[in-house]
Amino acid sequence: MMRRTDFPSDGQLEQLEQTWADPSGVYGWFMHVDHKSIGRRYLVTAFAFFLIGGVLAALMRLQLSRPDNTFLDPDLYNQIFSTHGTTMMFLFAVPVMQGLGIYFVPLMVGARSIAFPRLVAFSYWMLLFGGIFLYASFLLNAAPDVGWFSYPPLAESLYTPSKRADVWAQLITFTEVGSLAVAVSLITTTLKLRAPGMTLNRLPIFVWAQLVTSFMVLFAMPAVMLASTALILDRLVGTHFFDVEHAGDALLWQHLFWFFGHPEVYIIFIPGTGIVSTIISTFSQRRMFGYLAVVLSLVSTAFMGFGLWVHHMFATGLPQLGESFFTAASIIIAVPTGTQIFCWIATMWSGRVTVRIPMLWILGFFAIFVVGGLTGVMLAAVPLNTQVHDTFFVVAHFHYVLIGGAVFPLFAAFYYWYPKIVGRCLSDRIGASVFGLFFVGFNLTFFPMHVLGLHGMPRRVYTYPAAMGWGNLNLLASVGAAVMACAVLLFVVDAIRALVAGTVAADNPWNAGTLEWATTSPPPNSNFPRLPTVSGREPLWENPPNQPVVVGLRTDARDVLVTHVLDAEPDHRLLFPEPSVWPFLTAIAATILFIWSIFTPWGVVYGAIPVFVTMVGWFWPKSAQEGGTPLWPFAHRTLPRPNEAPAGGVI
């Protein structure tokens, strides 16, 4: 251990900032690889899709506000509810959570970059192009109209001869490629780029949640990619995977889809719980109660999440033994969630709670999510499930779970981290109104749907006759939707206002304990001019004043410290890639391939050529003259032998 008083000098700081800067200008905009820039784009883009998906929801509520309404015709209504669900799941919920991960995981583990930054940039372009593709199709009257689950035989070419089901299937490919790539990057970042001293036992719970979610993505997303590929093959080249007349089976689709679809719920919900833990800890001003129990709950939820998928298929007439097993599994998964809720309550109970706007949303989350959880336990029972199958009761349930479990924490996260990302604060006063309107509007919208469902109102039907007597509750739900829309609009206005006119944020305005608050708001290009080390779970609360900082990384190159998986001991240094336009070009090439393949299988063959060319361009190193790394002296080996101990021995 050395003592220095001169690091880093102003000159070094300036050089470091330049080294880690993304290029400016229009062309440079397509080359960004900074995880903060990509993370911001993810958040803004996903939120934009949330707004668009919300407009579609508002159209549906308008249509359903009174019986026998003719505002939307059935065909358009089908496209709207399918596109609404697809948007909210694939273009909003998963990307927005991953966007938070992209922005905050590197900051929370004390790293200068995310692992594989160019891959993350590529993922962003895939998300954007996928979303544009879906909505271009919508405007061309070719949006999916077979639900966000696209069940065969309805989705087979015999019953959907248009391209609508193909649009859905390829949107899946776009977004899943992106999600998988981000998951790999987040896992690697978490395991290999942590600040020295941040053992797994000191990993922030938000990062644990992102890690667990990323592993779920790796195992869940392939199922829907395989399924949607099989669907396209059925439609395009005449395979018979889901065709009963040719030894296929339509239920195979449901198994594959829900093997993805149920974990998907937890892929959205687990990052939400990570946000809840983080914010509760900060606003109770104490370490999380039951850290180990919470982490194990996250992990066991992830495992159990893969054993529930059949409860989406209770109405298909499966063997009773199978149904009983999945009923039991669906009830058991309430246990780890209950454990987490207990730990949150205990943290607040034993801490000094201050209720600021983020905390308000967390309290809202408790109320909403518990209601959704209760109807979840009800739906796990086969008799009740069969009774209310495909009714608005299910719509009410999953909106309570998903909006309660993900959107409430997400708004909490927006209020909590907006000062860090932007450097300015959102308004407390407007924030309270946004919360109040959203909470009331949400309950007005979705609570009546429980009753409507029990009265037998079916989902996915564009209208209902007046004689059913569902008019009043539907009108109430539509009024609630208008209130929610006002809340979201108010939030957007405040977010735009605060960009320029918000109060300037301090580096750590909430007096939080995790590392993202150890740097300026917003963080500099290098994240941490003085790279931190860590001696506790909440470094800003627990690090002693003379906690060492890392020195010895180059300031003239993107030099990153790589650490060991378990104990985060320093292992080696690594030069990270420079900004590049190739991820953008590769995404363009992949987009051409995906869209082309809707029309002819040859699109896959010929479309693969530009993908290959762009990937070679991405991979190919620049020579030293072009600004690449200089050639290493052949005679002198600097890399360690595989089993050699790290040369430093520095701690």
Added chain:
Amino acid sequence: MSDVRTLDVSALPPGAFGSRTLTFWGTLGIVVIESTVFALAIGAYFYLVTRFPAWPPHGVAVPDLRWGTLNTVILLASLLPNELARRAGENVDLGRVRVWMVVCLIFALGFNIIRAYEFAHLNVMWDHDAYGSIVWLMLGLHTTHIVTDFLDSSVLTVLMFTGPVEEHRFVDVEENAVYWYFVVLAWLPIYGVIYWAPRLL
């Protein structure tokens, strides 16, 4: 600037091999994703088996063993030059890397060509029935892997001849070999299902 304690990492090496590298964990992530795809495809196969009384359905002939088995042997044999290329990478030995990667590519060319014969001797077309569909899908999935592995190994090999060769490219050589192991080993269950399941069921 106040007095700060520091942790000096300047003496650490500028890279590493094996599970210490980021590339290894990235490769592992890809392997997990693709293994899941293979496992689900195999799961779908056996699900379809339970849906139909006879297998293969409709009296279709089972796939010929010859080409698939020959290819299995070639794939397994390619593990030897692959391991030698991996070790040459770890030893930062440019000469040997060049030799063994070229040998690997010759193997890859071989099993890609024989793969065409495999398709021709499945004795069923993809649009005949769901059995044909799933068999073509599984063989197609694996073929995608051997084609892309051939292509990216070719790019890396060309780079090792033309340069610019940076030292950390040898880590790529090693990781390329790790992925090759996956592509070969993933074939064994696929081979078992395509060629032996219809015989044994």
